[in-house]
Amino acid sequence: QKEGYPHYMIKEIHEQPQALVRTIEPRINPDNLPDFSADGIPDSFFENCSDITVVACGTALYAGMAGKNMIQNVLGIPVSVAIASEFRYERPVINENSMVIVTSQSGETIDTLEALRLARQYTHKTLAIVNVKGSSIARESDQVLYTHAGPEIAVASTKAYSVQVASFYLLAAKIGLVQGKMTKKEAQNFLATLKEMPGRIETVLSHEKRIQDLTDRFTNVPNAFYIGRGLDYRVAMEAALKLKEISYIHAEAYAAGELKHGTISLIDDGVPVIALATQHKVYSKVISNIRETKARGAYVILISEDKKITDPTICDVHFSIPKVDDIFSVFESIVICQLIGYYTSVNKGINPDQPRNLAKSVTVE
Numbered sequence: 001q002k003e004g005y006p007h008y009m010i011k012e013i014h015e016q017p018q019a020l021v022r023t024i025e026p027r028i029n030p031d032n033l034p035d036f037s038a039d040g041i042p043d044s045f046f047e048n049c050s051d052i053t054v055v056a057c058g059t060a061l062y063a064g065m066a067g068k069n070m071i072q073n074v075l076g077i078p079v080s081v082a083i084a085s086e087f088r089y090e091r092p093v094i095n096e097n098s099m100v101i102v103t104s105q106s107g108e109t110i111d112t113l114e115a116l117r118l119a120r121q122y123t124h125k126t127l128a129i130v131n132v133k134g135s136s137i138a139r140e141s142d143q144v145l146y147t148h149a150g151p152e153i154a155v156a157s158t159k160a161y162s163v164q165v166a167s168f169y170l171l172a173a174k175i176g177l178v179q180g181k182m183t184k185k186e187a188q189n190f191l192a193t194l195k196e197m198p199g200r201i202e203t204v205l206s207h208e209k210r211i212q213d214l215t216d217r218f219t220n221v222p223n224a225f226y227i228g229r230g231l232d233y234r235v236a237m238e239a240a241l242k243l244k245e246i247s248y249i250h251a252e253a254y255a256a257g258e259l260k261h262g263t264i265s266l267i268d269d270g271v272p273v274i275a276l277a278t279q280h281k282v283y284s285k286v287i288s289n290i291r292e293t294k295a296r297g298a299y300v301i302l303i304s305e306d307k308k309i310t311d312p313t314i315c316d317v318h319f320s321i322p323k324v325d326d327i328f329s330v331f332e333s334i335v336i337c338q339l340i341g342y343y344t345s346v347n348k349g350i351n352p353d354q355p356r357n358l359a360k361s362v363t364v365e
């Protein structure tokens with residue numbers, strides 16, 4: 001069933017445009033407005049929602065981090081993101097007006113399921129973003145948004161991340177409209193941009209060979225850093241997880257502005273730094289952080305909207321993504337990073353579909 005691909009992971013990376021279409025299109029009506037009627041979620045569910053808590057594990061948690069950054073910036077609603085295995089043993093600071101969004105590809109992750117059960121003692125505004133139909137989390141939550149990504153077989157999650165992130169964007173448009181935090185026109189423009197993402201990912205995938213070539217350099221490195229600010233920092237978290245879980249390289253995501261508070265001491269000759277600089281309002285800040293790492297010998301791979309970088313003091317390799325609003329760059333940046341993870345794993349002779357010590361679904365504590 002790998003359909004000619006050597007691994008499920010690369011097949012699933014390539015399935016992302018279609019998976020996104022399946023998640024997005026049924027939730028946008030002919031007037032280009034968000035529509036969850038087929039999911040059976042009434043608009044009233046989104047009224048009086050004062051705050052949001054996202055609870056998840058691993059990649060689903062990082063999708064929530066991206067969702068938090070976007071929702072807070074677009075709607076101004078407070079969003080917290082909780083690790084399910086922490087949330088379930090702490091005192092939840094939520095009430096009946098809090099929305100709790102549990103996010104899980106499998107719908108069976110035990111910590112996320114237990115966190116949902118706890119949350120339901122406080123609020124009936126629980127919503128599950130789930131891929132697997134009829135799974136425990138889907139059955140037990142008040143509302144479900146299925147991501148329709150199709151089966152994800154590879155242990156390292158790829159398409160599930162993209163569709164989870166897209167689900168947060170659909171929810172943001174709905175909450176924004178219902179609560180009067182977005183005008184109709186704004187919601188339409190927002191969703192029109194979301195609809196462009198599958199096509200933009202296709203373009204990223206057409207540059208796969210260049211990304212593959214660059215990973216030759218990673219085969220023997222023990223450490224790597226992903227840096228960025230704002231949404232880029234959240235993408236960096238998922239990017240670092242992708243590299244470490246399948247290539248066994250220790251990878252850290254760092255908020256670029258935090259480097260000088262400690263981590264920069266780890267930057268030495270040849271240490272790979274993958275720098276994401278897609279956020280316009282902090283672009284110059286990130287570039288100066290990158291220069292600091294370059295000055296200490298880092299091998300810098302820059303992902304940005306610049307058409308070309310001619311100054312060799314900024315980076316060693318540059319990936320350009322087409323211009324897009326700050327909050328939408330996540331969809332393209334993460335695909336570049338998934339490919340970096342995948343090809344690094346393959347170069348090292350590891351089977352990316354079955355990394356050591358990991359299971360696809362974590363149903364035991």
Ligand code: F6R
Nearest residue numbers: 058059060104105106109156157
């Ligand atoms: C990483 C990965 C895991 C899962 C995590 C949660 O690539 O796949 O971190 O994201 O175990 O799994 P679900 O989403 O099934 O709850």
